[in-house]
Amino acid sequence: MDNDVLSILSFNSSRKGLQTLSPHIRSGYLHRIFQCPDTKPDICFLPGDDEAAKLNAIRGYGQYTLQQCEGTVFLYDVNRVQMSRPNVSLNSIGSLPGLDLDKLVVPHVKVFSLQPHQRVVKEFSMVSWKYDLFQSATVPAETLMESILIFSQRLINKTEKPIFIGGEMNIEFDTLMEIVKKISKDREMTFLKSLKPDADEQCYTPSMLKGSTTDIRHRFMMKVYRCKSNSSNDNIQAQDYRQKSDVIIPDCFIASKHLELKDASLLDIEKVPGRQISMPLLQKHKPTQTSMEIPVRPPKHHGG
Incomplete structure (x- = not known):
């Protein structure tokens, strides 16, 4: 039996392109993406500003807004996904340099299996x-990114759930990779150190300890999922960012290894019906997509 897949789409990097379109064309473009079987997402990232808030009247999708209700940050297929406020206070996580909690949006997500037997599968x-x-x-982008990642690690500790991070990041890809690796490694070392006394009593070797805690470690060990494409124009290398001031940097996603994401890619807008979307502006400002593997529970065996 093949595993199920959760489709995820982000418009953060294409926000400026969307804003230049007239409301009629913009609305039609988005509706076609959400209605087309080849592009329809289960979860969609929006930038959370007033312009984006006008784009989300899409049938079958719920909205998850900012605390101040200034705009929508997530759209989700209500038949597949449920989003709710986390059962922990974000203020209890503590303050971090440059991190404005009023601008963060942090839902708890439940993913349901496909009909007819719906159950929570992720x-x-x-x-x-x-x-x-x-x-x-008010701090450098590198410091703010570290704060977001440390905040996420603390949230994992409180909820015991893996994490998925996405949004507009004004930071070079190589630097982002270094920060994610450092924060993840530091957290892993702290975790393993906390288990060492008990592990020594039970004569566990370091490799045995790592192997027995893989599922837990993969919640807070995070990976960057970079935008990739078969097109040479779309597959922008990190070094090109410094050379091309007009480059549109695609979204990167950051997620716990536990979530088993695929590398991101730019949406193939040729799959979306409607001639108006083939205009050069939208060829440049493309949404970014990825998918998450949802393991299918094997059927129960009743003997025989």
Whole structure:
């Protein structure tokens, strides 16, 4: 039996392109994406500003807004996904440099199996933010990114659920990779150190300890899922960011290894019906997509 897949789409990196379109064309473009079987997402990231809030009247999708209700940050297929407020206080996680909690959006996500036998098959937390979080930050982008990741690690500790992070990040890819690796490694070392006294009593070797805690470690060990494409124009290398000021940097997703994401890619807009979307502007400002593997529970065996 093949595993199920959760489709995820982000418009954060294409926000500026969407805003230049007239409301009629913009609305038609988005509706076609959400209605087309080849592109329809289960979860969609939006930047969370007033312009984006006008784009979300899409049948079958729920909205998850900012605390101040200034705009929508997530749309989700209500037949497949449920989003709710986390059962922990974000203020209890503590303050971190440059991190404005009022601009963060942190839902708890439940994913249901496909009909007719719906059951919860995946749970995780999502972390995103209003589009101007990095623009209005009072600290360097690297410091703010570290704060977001440490916040996410603390949230994992409180909820015991893996994490999915996405939003507009004004940071170079190589630097982002280094920060994610460092924060993940530091957290792993702290975790293993806390278990060492008990492990020594039971004569566990370091490799045995790691092997027996893989599922837990993979909640807080995070990986960057970079945008990839078969098109040479779309597959922008990190070094090109410094050379091309007009480059549109695709979204990167960050997630716990436990969630088994695929590398991101730019949406193939040729799959979306409607001639108006083939205009050069939308060829440049493409949404970014990824997918999450949802293991299918094997059928119960009743003997025989």
